[in-house]
Amino acid sequence: MSTKQKPADRALHLEQFLPYRLNVVGFFASRALGRVYGTRFGIGIPEWRVIAQLGEFGQLTSRDIGELSQMHKTKVSRAVSELDKRGLVTRAENRADRREAFVALTAAGQRLYAQIVPLALAFEERWIEGIAPEELRVFERVLAMLTERGRHLAGAYQTEEA
Template structure:
């Protein structure tokens, strides 16, 4: 007879957070994928540049907590689509600054509107106070 494992996977916070993240991102994912053929890392790079302006890939890695290889691939794909440009730093040739092109800016503005609407739709499942608490708790967890 085998002993029942008392570990409750369904209540394990990392598991719950991953499940919530995956489920809540599926509808938004279909929009940026269907309209622009983008992968998750590509829209995240696009949004970092849209929100913060000119950045290096390293800065995006640090802000997004994504691996540099994934960022590098996303940058290459966005550049191929002419959504961003690269500009070498005159003083440090190893450094490249990334910036949205007009086409990249237009895609960002459109997807930002969709993201804001989607965020509001997700928030409807909670009271205003619950949404505030959820955002604070998730922000706190992200900084641990």
């Protein structure tokens, strides 16, 4: 008899099952943030992600936005359309490749971005408040590893996966 226990013999406790726990905390995160954006600015998570990327990078194609913010292209398409309709972004055809368009924040979009950023950072701050910095660093490093491995295990959409 081996001292090594077969995995099949171990019991499962959902509340300690890592995929479940990550899903729950991610759900809380997006729900809480969604409330902030939704109630004060009338936008959802996908719209927020588009704005955040444009605020950071200035000008992007929808494809770039999707890749940077891990969103399906249809979600990006709809979010950009919505923001366009509200006058928060513009779309400018790329003359060198007329399939794609450069999306950028309008002045109104930039003002909105400038309003949201401090709220988002304050939210994050309040969330991690009181957690020891070096523990947080470990947490973030492990999180990065899990995310990278999870990306492959999940096979993110039809993209890459070589």
